[in-house]
Amino acid sequence: MRVVYTVLFVLLAVVAGVTSLVWMRSGPSPEELAALDERLQAVLTAREFTGRIEEALETRLGRPVDPELAEVGRLLFFDPILSLTQDNSCSGCHGPNVSFNGSQPIEIGVGNNGVVGPERRGPHNQRRAPTLINAAFYPRLMWDSRFSSNSLDPFRNDRGFTFPAPEGSSLSDMEHLLGAQAFTPVVNRVEMAGETFEGDNDAMRAEVTRRVEGIDAYRRMFGEVFEDIAGGAPLRYEHIAWALAEFQFTLVRADAPLDAYARGELDALTPAQKRGAIAFFTGDGCGECHIVRSFGNEMFSDFEPHVLAVPQVVPTVTNMTFDGPGADEDYGLEQQTGSYEDRYKFRTSPLRNVAYQPSYMHNGAYVCLEDAIRHHLQVSEYVRGYEPSELPRTLRAPVGPYAAMLNSAQTLIADPMQLSEEVLRDVIEFVRHGLTDPDAAPEALRYLIPATVPSGLPVHDFDFDAKLGGGC
Ligand code: HEC
Ligand code: HEC
Numbered sequence: 001m002r003v004v005y006t007v008l009f010v011l012l013a014v015v016a017g018v019t020s021l022v023w024m025r026s027g028p029s030p031e032e033l034a035a036l037d038e039r040l041q042a043v044l045t046a047r048e049f050t051g052r053i054e055e056a057l058e059t060r061l062g063r064p065v066d067p068e069l070a071e072v073g074r075l076l077f078f079d080p081i082l083s084l085t086q087d088n089s090c091s092g093c094h095g096p097n098v099s100f101n102g103s104q105p106i107e108i109g110v111g112n113n114g115v116v117g118p119e120r121r122g123p124h125n126q127r128r129a130p131t132l133i134n135a136a137f138y139p140r141l142m143w144d145s146r147f148s149s150n151s152l153d154p155f156r157n158d159r160g161f162t163f164p165a166p167e168g169s170s171l172s173d174m175e176h177l178l179g180a181q182a183f184t185p186v187v188n189r190v191e192m193a194g195e196t197f198e199g200d201n202d203a204m205r206a207e208v209t210r211r212v213e214g215i216d217a218y219r220r221m222f223g224e225v226f227e228d229i230a231g232g233a234p235l236r237y238e239h240i241a242w243a244l245a246e247f248q249f250t251l252v253r254a255d256a257p258l259d260a261y262a263r264g265e266l267d268a269l270t271p272a273q274k275r276g277a278i279a280f281f282t283g284d285g286c287g288e289c290h291i292v293r294s295f296g297n298e299m300f301s302d303f304e305p306h307v308l309a310v311p312q313v314v315p316t317v318t319n320m321t322f323d324g325p326g327a328d329e330d331y332g333l334e335q336q337t338g339s340y341e342d343r344y345k346f347r348t349s350p351l352r353n354v355a356y357q358p359s360y361m362h363n364g365a366y367v368c369l370e371d372a373i374r375h376h377l378q379v380s381e382y383v384r385g386y387e388p389s390e391l392p393r394t395l396r397a398p399v400g401p402y403a404a405m406l407n408s409a410q411t412l413i414a415d416p417m418q419l420s421e422e423v424l425r426d427v428i429e430f431v432r433h434g435l436t437d438p439d440a441a442p443e444a445l446r447y448l449i450p451a452t453v454p455s456g457l458p459v460h461d462f463d464f465d466a467k468l469g470g471g472c
Contacts, residue, residue, distance in 0.1 A: 027346045028271050031240060036274050037266055043281045044262050047291075051262030053137060053298040054254040058249075060155045061176070063170035065249045072221045073247030073449060076240060081211055081455035082186050084204060085110045089460065090185065090244070092116060093129040095413050096445035097462040099356035100251060102129025105364020105391050106315055116356075117463025124315035125190045126322070126330060126392060128364040133251045133440050134352055137297040141181050143362045144333040145303055145347045152295040164336060166201060174241065178248050182241035190319045205237040212240060217454035253440035254298065254352060257395040257433060269434055276430025279423045286376075286417070286427065289348040300435065305333045305345035309379050311386035311411035312361040312400025328400035330363060344405045353440040355432045355470025364391065368472040373428050380406060432470050442468075 004121035016449055025458070028036065064201045076082060077090045094100045095116035103116045106130045112122035127143055137156050150159035161171045161180045163428035171180035186192050186208050187201040197204060211274040212218050213235040222239055223230035229239070260268035269277065281287040290300040314328045320415050323331040333342035346362045346442045375382040376432065383402045388395055406413060419427065438444065453459055 033271065036271060036278075038092045040261075040269075040278050043278055047281055047287060048293040049262050050152060050259075051092065051259030051298075052233045054252055054259070057136065057252050060153075061249065061312055062155070062173050066246055068221070068227065069225045069243050069246040070250045071247075072218065072225065073243035073245070073451055074250075075211070075221075076243055077247050078459055079451050079453035079455050080457040080460075081215070081453070082208055082240070083110065083192040083194075084186075084207065085192070086278075086457055087114070088112060091449075091462075092460055093191065093464050095460070097442050097464045098446050098466055098468070099353060099442055099445065100132040102364075103358060103466060104128075105359040105367070105462070106313060106318075106396055107191075109188070109319075110194045111319070114458065115461045117461075117466045119395075119463065121191075123317050123319040126320045127362050128359060130349070131209075131353065131357065132248050132254060133253050134299060134350065136176070136178060136249050136252055137254075137299050138177070138301075138303065138350065139297070140303040140347070141177060143346045144335050144336055144435050145305060147177065147181050154178065161404070174245075175248075176239070176245050179241045179245035181236075182244040183237065197402050207346050209235055209237045209240060211455075214318050215454050216337060227390050236375065253437040255439070256352065256435050256437045258430075258435060259298075259437075261434075270429075270471055272426045273430045273434045275423070276426035276428070277434055279419060279427050280430055284417075285419070290351050299350040301350040303346040303347055305342065305347050307344045307382055307405065307408040307412075308346065308361070308376065309344065309402065309405045309412070310346075310363065311365045311383050311388075312363040312402065312405070313365050313388055313391065314397040314400055315395050316397045323402075324400065326400065328397070330400075332362070344408050351431060352435050353437060354440065355436045355468065356440055357469050358466050359391075360469060363396075365393070365440070367467070367469055369469040370428055370472065372433060372469070374424070376412070376426065377416050377419060379409055379416070436470070443467075 001341065036108060039289065055251055068336045080086045080089045082089055082332060088110055092112060093102045093109065095103050097116060104120055105128055106124045108120050108122040109125050112120055117245060117295055135141065137154065139149050139152040146164050148162045149156065157172050157174060160172035161174065161177055163171060163180065169181065169182055174180040183205065187204045193204055222235060229235060242406045258266040279285060280414065289302055289306060290302060290314070291302045292298045296302060312329050315320060321327060323329045333345040334340065354369055357369065366372045366375065383406060386399060388399060446464065450459060
């Protein structure tokens with residue numbers, strides 16, 4: 001009997017060995033690989049993708065990044081002194097532990113418990129905080145693109161920057177769109193300012209500036225960068241905004257495998273990722289909205305609003321009034337334009353480093369990258385079958401209505417992107433790895449967290465165990 005088993009075992013081992021050899025052999029042949037590279041290179045050339053956007057930063061800026069100014073910006077970014085309630089900072093909603101995304105599907109601002117991660121508690125605002133990594137290259141900011149550089153170049157202010165009232169075009173003297181943007185979070189009452197301070201936006205910024213100026217370390221550091229401040233001139237909010245923008249210039253992480261590939265390292269992508277990249281960029285698929293050329297700055301977004309009909313997540317605890325008769329909707333761009341045609345429109349998400357996001361879409365409806373991608377191809381099924389069961393408990397109120405939203409997304413539903421399951425897997429693989437710069441991983445950003453900040457207020461508690469969506 002034992003002999004029979006031994007013979008059987010040996011036979012099995014031989015069969016397994018031969019099968020795995022055949023399997024290995026059945027990968028793409030050198031000729032097939034060469035053809036794949038030829039196609040992908042042609043596609044990338046046609047889309048004007050260079051893989052050199054990261055190194056273009058200082059050329060676009062027209063000067064080197066100033067490390068001293070960026071350092072003041074870093075400390076301010078992490079310092080709750082910028083919050084009139086002193087309980088939040090930029091880093092509270094754009095945490096290094098989640099690659100400068102928000103840690104919650106719908107962000108929590110003032111009234112939080114000091115944690116940045118799944119255990120963050122407090123009233124929810126309305127939307128997910130997108131990553132600040134690479135935001136230096138975005139010609140328009142926010143989910144409804146309401147902050148915009150009129151030249152469609154964030155590095156150029158010659159045609160002005162447009163913001164909603166009351167700022168309007170008044171921030172157009174800032175050097176870069178991010179500097180102009182930095183005027184807004186500190187006056188947002190649900191994000192950083194709170195309800196108790198009396199005064200308009202200018203009064204709030206003046207108060208924040210007064211507090212920062214009152215701290216010796218900040219005055220000294222600003223004095224090292226700006227001669228007039230060293231000479232006794234008063235600090236202005238502009239200085240704070242410049243510093244915050246300068247810090248964000250240091251958050252460019254745009255050297256992903258696709259970039260290396262485009263620069264000629266043909267081994268930087270696997271065959272599956274190459275096939276996925278070709279499908280992504282070919283025809284009227286992903287690459288038509290997630291554009292790379294021209295003002296897309298190789299960021300994979302047209303920065304234009306579209307109705308993707310993402311399920312309407314609703315918090316049980318919020319300090320905002322949601323839209324619609326049931327106060328359970330987000331009308332998106334319509335909030336800015338007042339036009340019904342803009343209802344449910346949100347800008348195309350830039351796609352670099354999405355694998356490091358804890359959730360996806362404007363309201364974090366999905367916690368897995370794969371679901372966010374599959375949603376595009378089966379919109380109706382995904383919306384109708386949606387349950388917020390994977391979201392934090394405080395975001396599990398009954399989801400808002402979807403009929404009107406699906407109706408606006410009609411073309412996607414009637415005429416969905418056609419990808420076979422096999423190709424779709426390759427596309428997911430491409431987005432997950434091909435667009436991911438390892439230097440944007442949470443661990444690679446941990447060094448940016450200061451041990452203490454000049455105000456002496458507590459630095460938030462960053463949870464580095466938060467689950468990221470690229471893994472599922
Ligand atoms: C309460 C959480 C919160 C705080 C605090 C906060 N943000 Fe944000 N941030 C958000 C959310 C949410 C959005 C998107 C909002 C929208 O589109 O309606 C956003 C968007 C942005 C964007 C645009 C990014 C893009 O992809 O368009 C930038 C830049 C930004 N924030 C920088 C900052 C800076 C700098 C600070 C500190 C001065 C800050 N934020 C503080 C939540 C926050
Ligand atoms: C019609 C334009 C359009 C096309 C085509 C398109 N997308 Fe999108 N995509 C969007 C918009 C708009 C959003 C954000 C929607 C929202 O949050 O409401 C988005 C969001 C995403 C997200 C989530 C990113 C994040 O930060 O939350 C991923 C991933 C994504 N798209 C990948 C793809 C892939 C892969 C394809 C091709 C299969 C594709 N998209 C095709 C418009 C498009």
